[in-house]
Amino acid sequence: MLAVAERLRGEVKEQSLEASGLASRLGLKASCALLTGPSEEGWPELVKFYDEVVHVKHYLLAQPCPVVYSEALAKVVELRDPKLVVMPHSSMGMELAPYLAAKLGAPVVTDVVDVEVRGSELRASRYLYGGKVLARVRLAQADRYVLTLRPGAFKPAPRPSPGRIVELSLSLEAAPSRRLLGYVEPEAGEVDIAKAQVIVSVGRGLRDKANLPAVEELAKLLGGVVACSRPRVDKGWLPKDRQVGNSGKTVKPRLYLALGISGAFQHVVGMKDSDLIIAVNKDPNAPIFNVAHYGVVEDLLKVVDALKQQLKKTGG
């Protein structure tokens, strides 16, 4: 297997380690391709998870661009001949995987949550219709396959001893199709949910903005802060820095109270490592209950009121 490491501002993203979990499950040797600019160092963490890190340095690789990256990766694939090429299902992976698959003439499956090998057949599972249907995709026989893995679906599997780093120089011809002008930092808010120990998080189940103060009061009684799922930021109810998830923040509080949040994977990846997750949802089949330690099937406003009353009685 060849895993593709993803970098942001020179740092390798944690999700780049998750393909090692798939390799270990399938009993495959795994190399990891790290593509960087000429002056960048390797990332020591990678060798703890992969048999080999193939570090390709080139001035054209300093910024991610699918045209140049797919050319470099196709050359690494030619040298290492992996059966599987795997990368995170991120903004970069979503774009790069189809480019690379087209270049290699390989089938591609994106947003994969499980992989199974049956004889000579490869099957990949992915969710459809906003997580309501799990599809098992049987791949046509091919020399190799390209997959993007859903963040959090596979746990990184450390190796017993560190792998090796191989520096590879390649000649690249592709002209970058874009130029990175810079990064735009989100405005700093008054509350940093990433540091909070108690988070009361609201989703679309909180239907009326007029009920938000009741949730804020509950959070205060618990000594915590209010966070939310993306639809509540999109509505402008709370600022972007309160959003938990894939395109928001990752939080690991002691208590995460999820109120009226369905548990879409984009949300769950940002809160699944919380110490204690309590979910309140009217729908007993809501996927949030798969990650919650405790679940309450009830109208969230009733639960908020009951908790507030109890906390006021006991003095918080």
Ligand SMILES: Cc1cc2nc3c(=O)[nH]c(=O)nc-3n(C[C@H](O)[C@H](O)[C@H](O)COP(=O)(O)OP(=O)(O)OC[C@H]3O[C@@H](n4cnc5c(N)ncnc54)[C@H](O)[C@@H]3O)c2cc1C
């Ligand atoms: C590229 C991309 C990135 C994304 N990034 C993020 C992200 O970072 N964070 C994020 O959260 N989402 C993100 N999303 C959106 C994500 O896919 C979901 O749409 C979103 O998380 C759903 O939010 P929700 O659970 O609040 O709403 P819904 O899915 O609509 O769920 C509402 C839930 O409330 C329950 N409910 C309704 N009324 C009540 C009530 N009175 N009491 C109790 N329960 C009730 C319902 O049963 C339902 O389960 C992203 C999507 C994309 C495509």
